[in-house]
Structure formats: structure tokens, C-alpha cells
Amino acid sequence: MEDANLSVGYVAKRTGVKVSTLHFYEQKGLIRSWRNQGNQRRYKRDVLRRISVIKAAQRLGISLQSIHQTFLGMPNERTPDKKDWAQLSQRWQQQLDQQINSLTKLRDSLDGCIGCGCLSMQSCPIYNPEDALEIEGPGPVILDRKC
Numbered sequence: 001m002e003d004a005n006l007s008v009g010y011v012a013k014r015t016g017v018k019v020s021t022l023h024f025y026e027q028k029g030l031i032r033s034w035r036n037q038g039n040q041r042r043y044k045r046d047v048l049r050r051i052s053v054i055k056a057a058q059r060l061g062i063s064l065q066s067i068h069q070t071f072l073g074m075p076n077e078r079t080p081d082k083k084d085w086a087q088l089s090q091r092w093q094q095q096l097d098q099q100i101n102s103l104t105k106l107r108d109s110l111d112g113c114i115g116c117g118c119l120s121m122q123s124c125p126i127y128n129p130e131d132a133l134e135i136e137g138p139g140p141v142i143l144d145r146k147c
Contacts, residue, residue, distance in 0.1 A: 004034040004042040011043050015051040022051075030054055030068055032077070046079040053080055053088070061099055062092050106143055 012019045022041075025031045031050055033041040050071075057067050070088055074080060080088060133141045 004044045006043040008041045050079045
């Protein structure tokens with residue numbers, strides 16, 4: 001592909017990620033490279049923006065799986081443009097709001113019963129008498145509840 005002329009080293013340096021990270025992103029289907037006649041990886045210039053979107057989303061706590069699903073929704077596997085970014089960021093803001101609510105709830109309940117079933121804390125009989133939360137599943141079910 002003629003316009004795929006950026007080397008893996010250049011892309012790594014320009015985006016601030018390791019070459020191994022580029023290979024990982026490629027393995028996960030987040031970016032794409034082509035091979036030149038010497039069988040070396042080459043990237044199109046738009047991979048720089050795509051990696052920047054990945055890094056920004058990761059910094060916000062968005063999982064690679066969620067990023068990948070978002071990219072799958074792009075027509076013809078294209079890189080998100082300004083309009084796409086506005087939509088992505090709005091969707092991710094909603095996810096972040098949910099995470100913030102969950103973390104706030106977690107922070108506020110750290111000193112009390114977490115619903116694990118141990119019944120060893122004095123406050124557990126108040127929150128989880130006779131391990132009534134067992135029916136909700138294993139582990140700290142109070143902490144695992146969605147906001």
C-alpha cells in the first residue's frame with residue numbers, strides 16, 4: 001500500500017508507545033499495518049491519530065475491549081474524525097460518570113460491611129444478617145452492585 005510508509009520505529013517514537021505496544025495493539029485489532037517488499041511493517045499516517053485516541057481513552061479508564069468495539073463501529077475501519085471523537089467522548093463520558101459513581105460508593109462504604117459473607121465485622125449483622133446476601137452471589141456483593 002503506497003501511503004503506508006511510516007516505520008514501526010517512527011510510529012513508536014511519534015506516539016510515545018513502545019514497539020511492543022504497537023504489536024500488541026495490532027494483535028488486538030486496534031491498529032493495522034502492511035508489509036513492504038522487505039517484509040517490514042509499515043503504517044498509514046492516520047495510525048498516529050488512532051493511537052492517540054487509544055491512549056486518551058485508556059487514560060480515561062476505558063478498556064481496550066471497549067475501544068476495539070468502538071472502532072469496529074467505524075465505517076471501513078477508518079480512523080475516528082472530529083465528529084466521531086465528539087460522539088465517542090460523549091459515550092465515554094457516560095461510562096466515566098458510572099465509574100465515578102461506583103468509585104464514590106466504594107469509597108463511602110470501605111469502612112463497613114462489603115457483603116462477603118464472613119459475618120466477622122460488628123456492622124455485618126446490620127448490613128448482612130445471617131449472610132442474607134448469599135443469594136446475590138459470591139464475594140463482596142455490596143461493593144459489586146451497580147449504582
